[in-house]
Amino acid sequence: MSYLTHLECSRCGKHYAADERQTLCPACARPLLARYDLESIRGSWDRDALRTRPETLWRYREVLPVRDERQAVQLGEGYTPLVHARRLGEALGLPHLYVKDESLNPTGSFKARGLAVAVSRARELGVAEVAIPSAGNAAGAMAAYAARAGLRAHVFMPADVPLPFRQECAAFGAEVTLVDGLITDCGKRVRQGVQEHGWFDMSTLKEPYRLEGKKTMGYELAEQFGWRLPDLIVYPTGGGTGLIGMWKAFSEMEALGWIDSQRPRMVAVQAEGCAPIPRAFHAGEEFAAPWEGARTVAAGLRVPSAVGDFLILRALRESGGTAVAVSDPALVEAQLRMSRLEGIFACPEGGAALAALENLLSTGWVSPRERIVLFNTGTGLKYPDAFPG
Numbered sequence: 001m002s003y004l005t006h007l008e009c010s011r012c013g014k015h016y017a018a019d020e021r022q023t024l025c026p027a028c029a030r031p032l033l034a035r036y037d038l039e040s041i042r043g044s045w046d047r048d049a050l051r052t053r054p055e056t057l058w059r060y061r062e063v064l065p066v067r068d069e070r071q072a073v074q075l076g077e078g079y080t081p082l083v084h085a086r087r088l089g090e091a092l093g094l095p096h097l098y099v100k101d102e103s104l105n106p107t108g109s110f111k112a113r114g115l116a117v118a119v120s121r122a123r124e125l126g127v128a129e130v131a132i133p134s135a136g137n138a139a140g141a142m143a144a145y146a147a148r149a150g151l152r153a154h155v156f157m158p159a160d161v162p163l164p165f166r167q168e169c170a171a172f173g174a175e176v177t178l179v180d181g182l183i184t185d186c187g188k189r190v191r192q193g194v195q196e197h198g199w200f201d202m203s204t205l206k207e208p209y210r211l212e213g214k215k216t217m218g219y220e221l222a223e224q225f226g227w228r229l230p231d232l233i234v235y236p237t238g239g240g241t242g243l244i245g246m247w248k249a250f251s252e253m254e255a256l257g258w259i260d261s262q263r264p265r266m267v268a269v270q271a272e273g274c275a276p277i278p279r280a281f282h283a284g285e286e287f288a289a290p291w292e293g294a295r296t297v298a299a300g301l302r303v304p305s306a307v308g309d310f311l312i313l314r315a316l317r318e319s320g321g322t323a324v325a326v327s328d329p330a331l332v333e334a335q336l337r338m339s340r341l342e343g344i345f346a347c348p349e350g351g352a353a354l355a356a357l358e359n360l361l362s363t364g365w366v367s368p369r370e371r372i373v374l375f376n377t378g379t380g381l382k383y384p385d386a387f388p389g
Contacts, residue, residue, distance in 0.1 A: 001061050001062070001064075001066060001067055001068065001069045001072075002036075002061065002062065002063075002064060002065055002066055002067045003036045003037045003038070003040060003041050003062050003063065004018050004034055004035070004036055004065045004067065005018065005035050005036060005037050006018050006035050007022055007032040007033065007034060007035065007208055008032065008033050008035050009025035009027065009028060009030055009031075009032055009033075010025075010030050010031045010032065010033050010308075010311055011025065011028050011030035011031075011310070012025060012027055012028045012030070014027050014028075016032060018034065018065070019067075019125070020125070021122075021125050021126075021127065021200065022207070022208060023201055023206050023207050024206055024307075030307075030310075031205040031206070031208070031211070031307060031308055031311065032208040033208065033211070033248065034065050034208050034209065034211070034212050036062070036063050036252070038063075038252060038255040038256055039255075041062050041063065041256060042255070042256050042257055045062050045256075047223070047227065047256075047258045050223060055078075055079040056074065056076055056077055056078045056079055057077055057078025057079065057113055057116070057117075057213060057216040057220075058072055058074065058078070059078075059079070060216055060219050063212075063219075063252055064117060064212055064213075064216075065117065065121050065208070065209050065212050066117065066120045066121055066124055067124065068124060071120055071121075071123055071124040072116075072120045073116060073119050073120045073123065073145050073148050073149045074116065075106035075107075075112065075116065075144065075145070075148065076106055077105050077106050077112040077113055077116045077213075078105070078112075078113055078116075078216050078220065079220060080100060080101055080102050080103075080104050080105060080220070081100075081101050081104060082098055082099075082100050082101075082220075082221070082224040082225075082373070083098060083099045083100075083101055083342065083344065084097075084098055085097045085098060085099050085338075085341075085342050085374070087341040087342060088337070088338060088341045088342050088354075091337075091341065092357075092358065092361060093361075093368050094361070094366075094368055094370075094372060095368070096369070096370065096371040096372065097372050097374070098230070098371070098372065098373045098374070099338070099342065099344055099350075099373070099374050099375075099376055100217065100220075100221065100373055100374070100375050100376070101344055101376050102217075102375065102376060102377050102378060103344070103345065103346075103347065103350075103376055103377075103378050103379035103380075106141075106144060107137070107140045107141045107144050107168065108137070108140075108378055108379040108381065108382060109137035109140075109141065109347070109377055109378030109379065110137075110214070110217070110242060110375070110377045110378065111137040111138040111140070111141035111142075111378075112141045112144070112145075113213040113214050113216055113217065114138075114141070114209075114210030114211065114212075114213040114214045114241060114242075114245075115138065115141035115142045115144075115145050115202070115210065115213065116141075116145055116213055117209050117210065117212050117213030118142075118202055118207060118209040118210040118212075118213065119142065119145035119146055119149050119151065119202075120145075120149070121209040122151070122200055122202075122207075122209075123149045123150075123151060127151065127200040128151060128152065129151060129152040129153075129154065129197070129198070129199045129200065130142060130146055130151055130152070130153055130154070130199065130200050130202050131153075131154040131155075131156070131190045131193050131194065131199040131200070131201060131202060132153075132154075132155055132156070132190065132201075132202040132203060133156045133157075133183050133184075133186030133187040133189070133190045133203055134155060134156070134157055134165075134183065134186070135157070135158060135161060135165075135183050135238070135299040135300055135302055135303070136157065136161050136162065136165035136299045136300065136382065137165070137300060137377075137378050137382070138202075138204070139155040139157055139165060139168075139169050139174070139176075140165055140168040140169055140172070142155070142174075142202055143155060143168065143169045143172035143173070143174035144168075144172050146172070146174065147172045147173050147174075152175070153169075153172070153173070153174035153175065154174065154175050154177070154190075154193060154199055155169045155174045155175065155176045155177065156177045156179055156186035156187075156189045156190055157169075157176065157177070157178055157179065157186060158178070158179060158180075158181060158182055158183060158185075158186060158299075158302075159178040159179060159180050159181075161178075161299060162299065162382055162383055162384065162385065162386075163384070164381070164382040164383075164384065165299075165382060166178070168382075177189065182294055182302060182304055183302065183303055183304075184290070184304055184305055187203055190203060203307075204238075204239030204240075204241055204306070204307065204308070205239065205241060205244075205306075205307045205308040205311075206307060210241055211241050211244060211245045211248070212245070213245075214241045214242040214244075214245035214246075215245030215246060215248050215249040215252075216245075216249070217242055217245065217246055217249075217375075218245065218246035218247070218248075218249030218250055218253070219249050219253065221233075221246070221373065222249075222250075222253055222258065222259055225371075227258060227259055228259070228262070229250065229259060229262060229263065229264050230264050230370075230371040230372060230373045231264055231265065231367075231370035231371045231372065232264055232265050232267065232366065232370050232371070232372045232373070233246070233264045233265070233266050233267065233372075233373050233375070234267045234269060234353045234354075234356055234357050234360075234372065234373070234374050234375065235266065235267065235268060235269065235353065235375050236269045236270075236298070236300065236301060236349035236350065236352045236353050236375060236377055237268040237269055237270055237277055237301070237312060237323075238270075238300045238301050238302070238303035238306070238349075239303055239306050239307070239308065240268065240277070240306050240308050240309070240311070240312040241308065242375070242377075243266060243268060243312055243315060244308055244311045244312060244315060246266075247266065247311075247315040247318075247319070250263055263318075263319050264319065264321075264373075265319050265320050265321040265322075266315050266316055266319040266321035267316075267321050267322055267323070267324060267356060267357075267360070268281070268312055268316055268321070268322075268323040268324070269301075269323075269324050269325075269326065269352045269353050269355075269356040270301050270323070270324075270325050270326075270352075271296035271297075271298050271301045271302070271325065271326060271327075271328060271331065271352060272296075272325045272326060272327045272328070273293075273294060273295035273296040273302075273328065274291050274294035274295065274296050274301055274302050274303065274304055275291065275325035276288040276289065276290065276291040276304060276305065276306070276309070277306070277309065277312055277313065277323045278323035278324060278325040279291075279325075280309065280313060280323075281313055281316055281317075281322065281323035282323070285313070286310055286313065287309050287310050287313075288305070288306065288309040288312075288313065290304050290305040291304040291305070292304070296328055296348075297328045297331075297332065297348055297383070297385075297386045298328070298331060298347075298348035298349045298351075298352055298386075299348075299383070300347070300348075300349045300377065300378070301348075301349055301352060322360070322365070324356040324359055324360065326352050326355040326356050326359065327355075330355040330358075331348055331349075331351040331352040331354075331355045332348060332351060332386060333351070333355070334346075334351040334352070334353075334354035334355040334358065335347070335348055335350060335351025335354075335380060335386070336351070337351075337354065338350060338351060338354050338374075338376065339380065344376055345379055345380040345381065346376045346380055347376065347377060347378040347379060347380050347382070347383060348380070348383055348386045349376075349377045349378065350374070350375065350376030350377055350378070350380075353374045353375055353376070354374055357372065357374060
């Protein structure tokens with residue numbers, strides 16, 4: 001099923017065994033990346049074979065880490081619609097505007113991709129209990145896949161997280177702990193549980209396999225566009241796993257001979273109340289200093305410090321992209337505009353992507369001729385207080 005060969009540190013380049021439980025690199029405490037025998041895949045697997053495969057992310061199983069297909073925990077995740085946003089594009093003067101609508105994943109967000117693969121691989125490696133700090137969607141996804149896999153789930157969420165996220169996790173049988181503070185404070189509680197109880201940490205980029213599920217968004221974009229990537233991808237960025245994963249996917253597909261060397265410009269979008277990536281990008285920094293006093297209605301963007309910050313910034317610079325911060329009023333207005341013009345009930349983070357595009361369009365950074373993809377990362381149904389009733 002998988003051509004996984006080893007894990008490689010994203011910072012120091014050291015290699016580690018793939019069939020042992022791994023978290024961060026033991027040498028430098030940076031994220032580990034799954035590597036595959038792409039040369040063998042190229043000789044035995046043609047992209048045309050995808051036509052007969054199920055329309056889920058597991059259609060790319062050769063470049064996913066689960067070795068035994070019986071261990072794949074599935075709820076129909078992936079292969080989400082790529083919607084040609086004609087009405088929204090008309091309003092903006094962008095005839096080639098698209099929305100990748102991740103709200104149709106199980107549990108209503110793109111987090112289902114990463115957690116489906118991470119939970120599957122954790123079960124394959126003998127893990128019995130998993131834990132996660134989350135602002136909402138990741139917790140719900142982990143709880144769902146843990147329930148299906150028969151694993152115990154421990155969720156730590158900020159106390160002010162919207163109620164639907166808490167209800168979702170509880171419904172799936174997860175043990176939910178509310179923490180006074182931000183997702184970073186929740187992360188401290190998870191690390192304590194890992195040390196005291198031996199839980200497996202599912203935090204963003206602190207294990208290698210959530211990234212592998214998220215990278216399938218890049219494979220899907222290429223396939224849905226007939227193996228020619230868009231000119232611009234605008235992506236709401238908290239921990240940044242999806243942006244990093246897509247950048248990895250593009251490199252893998254080129255090595256497989258499926259696409260050429262053309263790449264999209266990548267845009268990371270954050271909220272003005274929590275914008276460590278835009279601040280670091282425009283200051284020319286390699287790493288993003290933690291953001292103090294993080295505040296935003298977009299719960300998924302309230303991530304004051306990302307362990308993969310240098311990987312996000314690297315992808316932005318290698319692609320010729322940029323980073324944008326938008327205000328809460330602007331992202332809520334854009335969320336409603338996407339919903340009313342395209343019938344996509346966007347989450348606030350999806351609204352942030354549209355607001356950022358409008359900012360870039362006003363400065364001339366975006367050309368009307370370009371093919372542009374906005375990511376709506378989840379459903380607006382989970383944010384009852386984010387917009388007027």
